[in-house]
Amino acid sequence: xxxxxxxxxxxxxxxxxxxxxxxxxxxxxxxxxxxxxxxxxxxxxxxxxxxxxxxxxxxxxxxxxxxxxxxxxxxxxxxxxxxxxxxxxxxxxxxxxxxxxxxxxxxxxxxxxxxxxxxxxxxxxxxxxxxxxxxxxxxxxxxxxxxxxxxxxxxxxxxxxxxxxxxxxxxxxxxxxxxxxxxxxxxxxxxxxxxxxxxxxxxxxxxxxxxxxxxxx
Amino acid sequence: xxxxxxxxxxxxxxxxxxxxxxxxxxxxxxxxxxxxxxxxxxxxxxxxxxxxxxxxxxxxxxxxxxxxxxxxxxxxxxxxxxxxxxxxxxxxxxxxxxxxxxxxxxxxxxxxxxxxxxxxxxxxxxxxxxxxxxxxxxxxxxxxxxxxxxxxxxxxxxxxxxxxxxxxxxxxxxxxxxxxxxxxxxxxxxxxxxxxxxxxxxxxxxxxxxxxxxxxx
Amino acid sequence: xxxxxxxxxxxxxxxxxxxxxxxxxxxxxxxxxxxxxxxxxxxxxxxxxxxxxxxxxxxxxxxxxxxxxxxxxxxxxxxxxxxxxxxxxxxxxxxxxxxxxxxxxxxxxxxxxxxxxxxxxxxxxxxxxxxxxxxxxxxxxxxxxxxxxxxxxxxxxxxxxxxxxxxxxxxxxxxxxxxxxxxxxxxxxxxxxxxxxxxxxxxxxxxxxxxxxxxxx
Amino acid sequence: xxxxxxxxxxxxxxxxxxxxxxxxxxxxxxxxxxxxxxxxxxxxxxxxxxxxxxxxxxxxxxxxxxxxxxxxxxxxxxxxxxxxxxxxxxxxxxxxxxxxxxxxxxxxxxxxxxxxxxxxxxxxxxxxxxxxxxxxxxxxxxxxxxxxxxxxxxxxxxxxxxxxxxxxxxxxxxxxxxxxxxxxxxxxxxxxxxxxxxxxxxxxxxxxxxxxxxxxx
DNA sequence: CATGAATGAGGCTTCATTCAT
DNA sequence: TATGAATGAAGCCTCATTCAT
Numbered sequence: 047x048x049x050x051x052x053x054x055x056x057x058x059x060x061x062x063x064x065x066x067x068x069x070x071x072x073x074x075x076x077x078x079x080x081x082x083x084x085x086x087x088x089x090x091x092x093x094x095x096x097x098x099x100x101x102x103x104x105x106x107x108x109x110x111x112x113x114x115x116x117x118x119x120x121x122x123x124x125x126x127x128x129x130x131x132x133x134x135x136x137x138x139x140x141x142x143x144x145x146x147x148x149x150x151x152x153x154x155x156x157x158x159x160x161x162x163x164x165x166x167x168x169x170x171x172x173x174x175x176x177x178x179x180x181x182x183x184x185x186x187x188x189x190x191x192x193x194x195x196x197x198x199x200x201x202x203x204x205x206x207x208x209x210x211x212x213x214x215x216x217x218x219x220x221x222x223x224x225x226x227x228x229x230x231x232x233x234x235x236x237x238x239x240x241x242x243x244x245x246x247x248x249x250x251x252x253x254x255x256x257x258x259x260x261x262x263x
Numbered sequence: 264x265x266x267x268x269x270x271x272x273x274x275x276x277x278x279x280x281x282x283x284x285x286x287x288x289x290x291x292x293x294x295x296x297x298x299x300x301x302x303x304x305x306x307x308x309x310x311x312x313x314x315x316x317x318x319x320x321x322x323x324x325x326x327x328x329x330x331x332x333x334x335x336x337x338x339x340x341x342x343x344x345x346x347x348x349x350x351x352x353x354x355x356x357x358x359x360x361x362x363x364x365x366x367x368x369x370x371x372x373x374x375x376x377x378x379x380x381x382x383x384x385x386x387x388x389x390x391x392x393x394x395x396x397x398x399x400x401x402x403x404x405x406x407x408x409x410x411x412x413x414x415x416x417x418x419x420x421x422x423x424x425x426x427x428x429x430x431x432x433x434x435x436x437x438x439x440x441x442x443x444x445x446x447x448x449x450x451x452x453x454x455x456x457x458x459x460x461x462x463x464x465x466x467x468x469x470x471x472x473x474x475x476x477x478x479x480x
Numbered sequence: 481x482x483x484x485x486x487x488x489x490x491x492x493x494x495x496x497x498x499x500x501x502x503x504x505x506x507x508x509x510x511x512x513x514x515x516x517x518x519x520x521x522x523x524x525x526x527x528x529x530x531x532x533x534x535x536x537x538x539x540x541x542x543x544x545x546x547x548x549x550x551x552x553x554x555x556x557x558x559x560x561x562x563x564x565x566x567x568x569x570x571x572x573x574x575x576x577x578x579x580x581x582x583x584x585x586x587x588x589x590x591x592x593x594x595x596x597x598x599x600x601x602x603x604x605x606x607x608x609x610x611x612x613x614x615x616x617x618x619x620x621x622x623x624x625x626x627x628x629x630x631x632x633x634x635x636x637x638x639x640x641x642x643x644x645x646x647x648x649x650x651x652x653x654x655x656x657x658x659x660x661x662x663x664x665x666x667x668x669x670x671x672x673x674x675x676x677x678x679x680x681x682x683x684x685x686x687x688x689x690x691x692x693x694x695x696x697x
Numbered sequence: 698x699x700x701x702x703x704x705x706x707x708x709x710x711x712x713x714x715x716x717x718x719x720x721x722x723x724x725x726x727x728x729x730x731x732x733x734x735x736x737x738x739x740x741x742x743x744x745x746x747x748x749x750x751x752x753x754x755x756x757x758x759x760x761x762x763x764x765x766x767x768x769x770x771x772x773x774x775x776x777x778x779x780x781x782x783x784x785x786x787x788x789x790x791x792x793x794x795x796x797x798x799x800x801x802x803x804x805x806x807x808x809x810x811x812x813x814x815x816x817x818x819x820x821x822x823x824x825x826x827x828x829x830x831x832x833x834x835x836x837x838x839x840x841x842x843x844x845x846x847x848x849x850x851x852x853x854x855x856x857x858x859x860x861x862x863x864x865x866x867x868x869x870x871x872x873x874x875x876x877x878x879x880x881x882x883x884x885x886x887x888x889x890x891x892x893x894x895x896x897x898x899x900x901x902x903x904x905x906x907x908x909x910x911x912x913x914x
Numbered sequence: 915c916a917t918g919a920a921t922g923a924g925g926c927t928t929c930a931t932t933c934a935t
Numbered sequence: 936t937a938t939g940a941a942t943g944a945a946g947c948c949t950c951a952t953t954c955a956t
Contacts, residue, residue, distance in 0.1 A: 063936070082389045084301055088930060098938045109930065169386040172299045193467070203469040206458060213462050216437030217430040224429060241423060245430050249466035250410065252420040280919065305947065315921045320948065497915070516823045518735055522951060532917045543951065603820040606733045627901065637903040640892060646875065647868045647896050654867030675857060679864050683900035684844065686854040714940065739926065749942045754927065
């Protein structure tokens, strides 16, 4: 029973442990997304993960903790998918924005189960929903900072940037929500990202002059 | 034992019944909004409404049915608050849109409890959330029709109107969500409505020419 | 407002009162027989009888009391349908027995609803079932007395008459139970009554000599 | 972590599980028999069995399911206690019948609690009572087959065997019902079985010739 | 006499979690 | 590490009955 052997055993144990945990998370993702958090009873989860009750609690402190783990992971990946926009020229900024939106949409598409949990009609525990709200507020703050910067550069029209950041967030969320219903192709996502950006930058109206008129009452 | 007497009795009974029902709904609105549906136990509700268990079930088939009644009522009032836009001139249409948005925001402000239930971080039963989603889909459809009309008139830029209707819905929801946090004055609401419309119509950019450039890649 | 007028009013009130009570009992008979006592909720009964809650309690102290009224009435009619057998000759006794059995079966046939309550698969409150048991015990006692008398006359074989009275009761109950399933004609009933009597008096075996052998081990 | 160890653990777990289940069934048998199904509230049962609420539902889907388990078990044992009568000579058949009746009565005596549930004044859920009725109908069918056979051999008097089978069932049920009141000795049971058989085969009358007369009107 | 809104005790069941093995 | 039997708090709902009108 040398140290090596122990290492091997420990390694195997660790591998098995990780595998079990992964099995649980996979089942959780699917069930929570399909039925919501409250509607998913632990026994459902245990059966789907093929794990005993006790085993579950060996890996997570509570049902809610398992959910939080999913959430946390997804939010981090979402954060990571969005790189900072280091404005050089307006064109470059626009392209970076497009790329960011596309990457985020791609992630949402890849993780449709998780996305349904966050954006769509599935109810989740209040405590976690607040967590989620804080996350989105963080995103809104980032957007606002970008808008403020744009105003200083004279690119963005004067006005309440906090509000507009929220509006923009609403647009993004709706864009993401669409992905929770049907899977998109990469091409679709490109188009969607452009539509989002267009809408955000130029609104709905056709004639720039008409726009000016519309805005100034 | 005349018909009149019976009517009187029935009327009084009815009045009392309605009063009780109203008391229950009021308590439900407050508690559900504050704590969410699942976190609100029936006993809490009963105490807040000062009714006995049986009385509650005399008026509603289930806890969920009480929730549904609140929801239904609110959605109807929301629908009613938004009149159809019978486009004559662009200016008139714009004013009608503004008025609609303002009215909806006013309702949301008046019913902050209900609004939190619909727009914010409170979890509600999945079945009802789907109901809600159908409602919002209906709103999106209305918006899309308006955009299609605008395109035919040459006012709205070419592009996917279904998508833009969703975006617009996202903006509106975010605008409403803000009201769930702090009460607004009528003045605030006017300003908010204008910001919404501006954002939707003209986007973020300052210079109409820049817009044209931005849009055409 | 003479005394006469009052009498008239009182009479009318009484008539109406009786009519209401009858309506309740009719509904009770049908529902209890169809669904059992526990499975019949008061609201069902009220709707079937077209009576308000309070009205029901004006006529009966409780749901159970209504049931008891049905039971009591039926047992009394059952008692009344069976005349005493004043033995003169064996033949006459036999004919009287036959007539008694037929009358009882006729009543059971007429009141199939009530009969199902007493004889068949419908559960009734324990307290009333005990009442019922006492009634049947009374019937058994009557039968036993007749058997004792028959033994003294040398007609009935020696042996435990209490036991045989119970056996006979079992036969009668099974005979009645059959009626709860399908209605019989008068002719059927005659035949049934004869079969009952035959079985009771002479058993199953064909050959009287074989019988003697069978009995004496 | 050898297979043996797992087996051992599983075995112990199983043993404990079975013990708990048995404890619940024992308590259910006693309480249901004493107070009836509806009158026995779950808390009573839990206390008597010394198990927690959840534990009960770990073993049975519902209160009714626990009852059904008792019923099922008893009916099976009752079926098993009655061997087929393979007629050779009339005497042998008679002895086998006697033995069957005795065995059934012995079981009824041994399980007085269960017997009270089935035969006596305790009300049980309608669904289960129907189950019970089907069982008894099955018994009646068996009896009828035997009577038909007896008729073909010329032992049983001509007549409606279905009816007589029901009569006989009535006798047997009444005989069993007696056991639910006071415990019998083996000797009592022998006597009872003989009385049942005598009554069934030869009826009540003393004189075989009188029998013939009585039957032929 | 008739009504029906109100009552609250009592019912059954499900749940996430614990812990001995 | 993994197991699964046991837990009991908490949940929702139905019921027969009362009583003011």
